[in-house]
Amino acid sequence: GQQVKQSSPSLTVQEGGISILNCDYENDMFDYFAWYKKYPDNSPTLLISVRSNVDKREDGRLTVFLNKSGKHFSLHITASQPEDTAVYLCAAGVNQGGSAKLIFGEGTKLTVSS
Amino acid sequence: DMKVTQMPRYLIKRMGENVLLECGQDMSHETMYWYRQDPGLGLQLIYISYDVDSNSEGDIPKGYRVSRKKREHFSLILDSAKTNQTSVYFCASSLGQGARAETLYFGSGTRLTVL
Numbered sequence: 001g002q003q004v005k006q007s008s009p010s011l012t013v014q015e016g017g018i019s020i021l022n023c024d025y026e027n028d029m030f031d032y033f034a035w036y037k038k039y040p041d042n043s044p045t046l047l048i049s050v051r052s053n054v055d056k057r058e059d060g061r062l063t064v065f066l067n068k069s070g071k072h073f074s075l076h077i078t079a080s081q082p083e084d085t086a087v088y089l090c091a092a093g094v095n096q097g098g099s100a101k102l103i104f105g106e107g108t109k110l111t112v113s114s
Numbered sequence: 115d116m117k118v119t120q121m122p123r124y125l126i127k128r129m130g131e132n133v134l135l136e137c138g139q140d141m142s143h144e145t146m147y148w149y150r151q152d153p154g155l156g157l158q159l160i161y162i163s164y165d166v167d168s169n170s171e172g173d174i175p176k177g178y179r180v181s182r183k184k185r186e187h188f189s190l191i192l193d194s195a196k197t198n199q200t201s202v203y204f205c206a207s208s209l210g211q212g213a214r215a216e217t218l219y220f221g222s223g224t225r226l227t228v229l
Contacts (some may be wrong), residue, residue: 036218042222043204044157044204
């Protein structure tokens with residue numbers, strides 16, 4: 001089954017509004033959580049990440065919230081702009097038997113309309 | 115200039131042909147990855163390489179093999195390609211092991227079509 005899941009394949013937000021992207025995970029051994037941004041025909045790039053020892057991290061217009069008991073993390077983008085339109089991929093990392101790997105969700109396509 | 119380079123960008127092959135996808139990085143990163151991206155499935159991990167000749171299966175390794183003979187170069191090989199291997203393939207690298215809070219740097223992807 002999908003270990004990291006983004007239940008919303010798409011989201012549309014008005015310019016200036018708050019975009020909220022959600023991600024759920026199954027494995028409570030995950031200890032690293034990240035959001036990547038991907039434009040069409042481009043490669044994913046890291047936006048923001050957190051470790052499991054914090055429940056919130058802010059970076060400019062971006063905030064990651066981590067709810068470990070609920071196995072859920074989210075990305076909030078304030079003052080959303082048309083250039084925020086992209087696919088957002090959540091990812092969770094786990095160390096298994098000395099080997100680490102990053103598992104990605106399916107992605108949410110965010111459209112910011114002006 | 116930190117870069118992950120994938121070749122080729124687009125590739126069309128017939129079913130049963132062998133396919134070689136190449137990836138290089140100029141950052142001396144230890145760890146390299148191959149993912150494939152399909153609609154509705156996100157990025158699925160095929161293989162990880164922790165260093166030269168130190169490769170590990172990801173979540174969907176069946177039908178693929180990899181080769182890493184130099185730290186800066188990681189190849190994905192499809193022996194006898196199948197139509198369900200039509201996908202966009204991304205290579206990535208990270209300084210250490212990805213889940214230890216290391217940023218993954220991705221290549222621009224190879225769009226493979228198997229007819």
